[in-house]
Amino acid sequence: MNPAAQAAPHVLVVEDDPHLAAGVLENLRAEGYEVSAASDGEQALAWLKGTRCALIVLDVMLPGIDGFGVCRTLREQGNNTPVLFLTARGDPADRVRGLESGGDDYLAKPFHLQEFLLRVRAILRRWDWYHSASATAATAVLSFGGNEVDFRAFRARAWNGEAQELTEKEAMILKVLAEHGGEIVSREDLLEKVWGYDVFPSTRTVDNFILRLRKRFERDPANPRHFLTVWGVGYRFLKDGEP
Amino acid sequence: MNPAAQAAPHVLVVEDDPHLAAGVLENLRAEGYEVSAASDGEQALAWLKGTRCALIVLDVMLPGIDGFGVCRTLREQGNNTPVLFLTARGDPADRVRGLESGGDDYLAKPFHLQEFLLRVRAILRRWDWYHSASATAATAVLSFGGNEVDFRAFRARAWNGEAQELTEKEAMILKVLAEHGGEIVSREDLLEKVWGYDVFPSTRTVDNFILRLRKRFERDPANPRHFLTVWGVGYRFLKDGEP
């Protein structure tokens, strides 16, 4: 039930201003995260060669390679660790640049520490499955009712042998549901965990993805045995018909 | 009251509507949490000066300082207690405002009590690895006269082995009755604790739900042994047939 048995998430902070770095590190540590620090891009890249982490907090203005460059390099190396950019400028174009270079979120200085922590939490929640979960072979593949889903490739084979190509959202929703196997997951939970805390598709969107998952994996989509509706709240996923 | 209350998380509810407050408090108590209440922001801040708690349930619309203000003040004071906002408006922008003022989660009224409890559990679980205490447990499962009820999933297995899917109101009424096991609970009590806020249905509505519960769980619904009528007052729940 509780996948949180894992160790505390590890966060790397890349920041050249020692004061800001100290404050950020302190707060992250107080939140219970493991923390490491780097003061420029090359140091960060070197560190990341040998170690994986759950999140990189990356200042844009760094001596040497700037934050965008660091992030782009990482992505080119196939490293998909989530990146939260920090920048002094409030220019919206920077946000776009940040996202284009492969970042996941963006925060303009000066920021409230509380908001910073909020974003960290949101990103880690959203990307949890991708790293901690898919890194583990156990949860990389999910079997239920004759179906088999491989989350690494977004590929599945349905009970009737049919090959299925899941989309990203489909896979993420399924993943979140499966991780809370047996427990109720509200639509809002799904929205937050799959889409993020500041995106607001209507809750009907969730219903539609459930519909698609049922079509893919239920023998009788009209009488679901795995993707169950909890009236007025959300959905519940069961691997087996009736536990 | 609760034997395992040793490490029960303490929740502060800040809500000016007494009906809603009563419903929320009752349900949190039934889940096994320690609870306290405040009816406005200043009262809450004063209380929090002297005491720590695991979670603050904070209405946005309060007399005097509003919820956002209370939360912001707390954060400025270095208080990082998780905050769950309640608000009448469904505006997504409010959600962002809530989160950015330092809240951890957000729920729009009118909400289903089940979803509310879901979120409380989620936040406290998130906080658990930090405090490493086990927490909750609570009255998740109730057994009586061969029946077994799982309040988390609103599912039950009746004495005859039949699977039952409880509705939200059915489950809530049963939970309140069971929580006051053996004691008389008046219809007005039930209305307040289960419905909590918003609407006040007639007392006959309560009778109807009692009827449904009897049909589900009594061997002989006409001669109830668990859901007893106290004539002129209300109802009484007994786990065992003989008092």
Added chain:
DNA sequence: CAGGGCTGTGACGAATCGGTGACATTCCGC
């Protein structure tokens, strides 16, 4: 810039829940 997959929305019917009222039944005081 044309085409195709992914995503999100709106619309509409179906299903469910909650709540009410009508009537039968039971209980209480007399």
Added chain:
DNA sequence: GCGGAATGTCACCGATTCGTCACAGCCCTG
């Protein structure tokens, strides 16, 4: 016992929620 009140029981209606489909943007690819 008798009458009135409270409760048991049922059937039904409105509101909400959900399932389902069709379609319109969007982004990427060619």
